[in-house]
Amino acid sequence: MTTESGPESAEKQQQQQEEKTKGASQTSASQTSSPQKQPEQLPAAVGHSTPAHKQQDPSEEDLVSHQSSTSRLSRSPLRGAKKVKIMPCKIALLDGTEYTVNVEKRARGQVLFDKVCDHLNLLEKDYFGITYRDVENQKNWLDPCKEMKKQIRTGPWNFAFNVKFYPPDPSQLSEDITRYYLCLQLRDDVVSGRLPCSFATHTVLGSYTVQSELGDYDPEELGTDYISELRFAPNQTKELEEKVMEMHKTYKGMTPAEAEIHFLENAKKLSMYGVDLHHARDSEGVEIMLGVCASGLLIYRDRLRINRFAWPKILKISYKRNNFYIKIRPGEFEQFESTIGFKLPNHRAAKRLWKVCVEHHTFFRLVSPEVPPKKFLSLGSKFRYSGRTQAQTRRASSQIIRPAPLFERSTSKRYNMSRSLDGAPISENHESLMKDAGVVVKGDSIITTVTTEKEEERSEQEDQAQAEVPTEEAQSTEAATVRPDTKTDSEQTDFAFDGDMTPTESELDEDSEMRTQDSSTPAEVAKHHTNISELKRSFLETGSDSPGPNEWDRRLPYSPTHSPKPDDDPMIEPLDPQDTKDEQPAEEPQDEPKATEAAGFLVKYAVTDASHTSSGPHGISLSTTMDDDVFADGTLREAAEEAKTPDSLASERSLARLSPGSVRHEVSKAISDKRGRLIILREAEGRGDAEGRGDAEETSALNEKNQTGNAIVGEKLGKEVKQNGSVKIQSPKLEIKSVLNDIRGVESPKKAMAFWITEEVEAEEKSEHPVPVATEEAAAVATAEVVAVAAAVAVASEGDVAVTTGADVVVARTTDGEVKEDESGRGETTQQQESKASAREVLDEEATSVVQIATTTLAVSTLGIVSASKTSPVVEDEIAVATESKPEVESTSPTTVENDASAKETPVVHTETKTITYEAAEAETNGDADPGVLLSAQTITSETTSTTTTTHITKTVKGGVSETRIEKRIVITGDADIDHDEALAQAIKEAKEQHPDMSVTKVVVHKETEITPEDGED
């Protein structure tokens, strides 16, 4: 992990900083991004989505700059924006030389590929590709359609130029120069042993190589030992050299091009010519090799071919987690289609194999590439081979009219030198980046281990997302839902060959909730985490008023301060993290409205969520985001709302609109950012139930949320609520600064944006007091919601790397709102919150059905990224729910927490929370992923003096594939002395070691710092 995240993380940091400095990350993102290659997407998206934000930015920036110590940082982004990061790329060429070329960091693979081909004077380039080594030192093809940085992630920018599709008949290539490069590749294949051949063949190939490179045999000029300088075989013997020389003598007059044709005519007959091998195991665990070639898929056991599936015989290719499946057309002996599964070492390997299959099938079997499925709702990876097919490239090649280019054939002496085709030393830059990255992480970190990969597909989604964004433009609400790009790793890759397409399932699906949604879920994930903790708390605390700090509290260094004072009036303060500035402004207005408004907000959120869910239009991302929360909460809330009196409804709605807008807004921003993450949070809780527990739960929920932000406060509130019943709850102001870095945004290189939304809603409710609950705050259900959504986006260039590792989600969810309808004194309360809370609790502790639900919802979203915060709609009529949301503008400075709106109140605990999410995987955006069935879920907690680790394991089955998702929440409590970065790195490392088969998809870092309550008002 650490290594992976290195470069990216650095970017993230930058981004974060930028975000912090700039409230409107979007704008910054847009700026930064614009210089880069994707100007089109982002700029437009941004413009649409976040006009308001932009406007706000300046002011916020100012504020930030003034207030926050980090103000200087704010500028950096600007500078950064103008800069186009140039990365030196080292490409190992086929002749053994290394070519170095500078490419913009956010450039797509195609850019580099084109440059290399230009350098090589190669026109028939469709047979070639660029490879890089991933963290596991596995060779991967650089996707020309995706940004390089997102593919390379943490590794050095070292590449190799290779043949990707070996033409079955090289004589059909149009140009000699193309054949020359193919020969070079094959020589390397032979010498490296990848292309096994007999002694006789080594002799023949070697002799043509000599003729091609050295020309006619001439003892006077060449001497007698010339041959031993060349390499022809993995184990070259003197005998071989002599034989080669003997044959070489017979080629007098043969031109290099002719020699190469002969070479290829022999090489192409080799059984392993053009076969891309992948290690795997069959259903019985026997080690086999899967070979992908022009004609289909070959199955080897040791050296023996034990089966072969020609492309026409394959109906579908898919992979889930580390399983790779092929669906076979019924043959003469079978009546039904059958699916054969293979186990690959890990998810990445499965995905890699799948992609190679998709590409080979398309290249060799199809006339033209398939159009990537447009799926908003459909499952499956969008990955498709986008280059030209063999048929197309042949057609194109026939149009080549240039005179045969002159080129120099290098010697194969190169083989004497150790080649570093793939790996290269890490450049200083990388190292530094890594360091930076490390720094970023702090506080407790949540490491989600999932076996999924996200990466590439995101971009597509992102695009979609962006498109959607405009619609969303929401207002400037604070709700921050960050929408992660939805690409998931999961990739469901279904490949339908020859017409059948089936959605494959992706690993994520199984992981379901988390996973699937990676993209959509970052928020959700965060929520989960938070929820878990919350649940625990709620569990622990439930019912009990025990003021004593629970585990979590203890863990939280500053908990005491954080904890809101019970006495405080209920307030809802939306605090916006620094980053949020842009958003905040918008939000603020909302927040400022008093309690009622606040309530409204809450409601709104709910509404928004609902709307999101309901409104599919937003796009994948949105839908995804909505997923969990939305579903559960949304519906509930709606119900609650309905229950409410019209008046209340109306009011709420109005409010709600705002919120939704905001939510959308954020989402949209996130989307626009693409890489942007979602952040979400929210929670609201309203609990109006007479039942204290409802409140308690809520509170707990809040607390949990708070934890991320300021847990303590929430708890207190909850407690108070419980106790008092109708007691007022002060909603401490929670400031949550979450910075999300989206690493993922594949395409959006831009900086991430961070949005924070904090909402605190305090509602006090006493269901029992039907009366004037509304009238009074006390009665009101206090919901405190803090929604922190930070979407930080990825630093353009850097972020990518990190992407894999972490996704961040910060979610504070508390949702539930109970609605009391007091209107005139109604004491109705809907307990959405409760249900949720309870669910969560259950989840956490038991991880039972509740979890399932959650998961399901998540799964549904699949890609869903950010769950919008759901506020607890505590709807109390106008009652006294005082929500004050204060958008905090403070970027960095903790001090600036303010509750402007909440001014009334009082004690506000300011906590500065930073949440950083690194997402590796992205969920694909389909909102419709199946939720899967939850098989089991368990939570394990272990503690040491300074750390508490909570492991939440969820197993789900989806589409026949089971998926295990492990979430670890590690709370590191301590003074500043603790090296959080190191702690995180260690945690990640351990997680990786413990679950070698899994990959870390998200890392959410919440850093909570107490801020001495200052009056900083924005």
Place this chain on the structure above:
Amino acid sequence: MAGLLTKFGHYTHAVVRGIPASLATEALRSSQADVDLDRAHREHAEYVAVLRTRLGLEVVELPADESLPDCVFVEDAAVVCGDTALVTRPGAESRRAETEAMKDALRKLGLNVVEMTDENATLDGGDVLFTGQEFFVGLSKRTNQRGAEILADAFKDYAVSTVSVTEGLHLKSFCSMGGPGLILIGSSEHAQKALKIMQQMSDHRYEKLTVPDDLAANCVYMNLPDKGHVLLHSTADMFPESFKVLEKLQDYTLIPLSNSEKMKVDGALTCCSVLINKTANI
């Protein structure tokens, strides 16, 4: 040599071996028929004569060894392709010693001899079908996976696919090559199934010629200079229906050989020689 492959079926040398008297009584067999040793000798003499005189091959005739009743079936002792000869480890323990003489003969011919020393490996040459482009190895009572793997190691240029042989002694008990890209196949169910498997496993397209009798599908194909396609096949007397099918081959020189006695001990036409193309060896 992958690339230098001359035309499929081009041979210059053949290794054969005499029939020991013990063949009649001690040779392994799946039926209980009595072997007419004299007739077996006559048939074998004709076989060798065709190779040497009619087809002009240089025939290396190894002496019979009474202690090795099955030694006449030299095909099982070695697989030769190009300049490489894999000396096998026959599945029947009683036949293991047959490889000694074969190994020496092949070395004398200048071939690159590879021995199968792995004691877990067994392979009979009768289970090895070389099509000119790849190998199919029948996994049978006599040949196992390990043996096939070693064969694959010995002939790295070629794909080696395994085919399970559920009935019959060897893979080539019901099939053989009838020409470049042409597989002669028996009509039995297991023969047809094996063919399907082979076709599925191959990147190459093969034509098939199905003959009614499985045993008649075992023929010796050669493509010789000045002689073109040559097919040694069982006589019409033995398999009249199958002969009618083979007769349809265009431009073939069909040479019927009586093989009735050896067939009683599961010996087919291909079993009695190891064909070598020395010109391909450099």
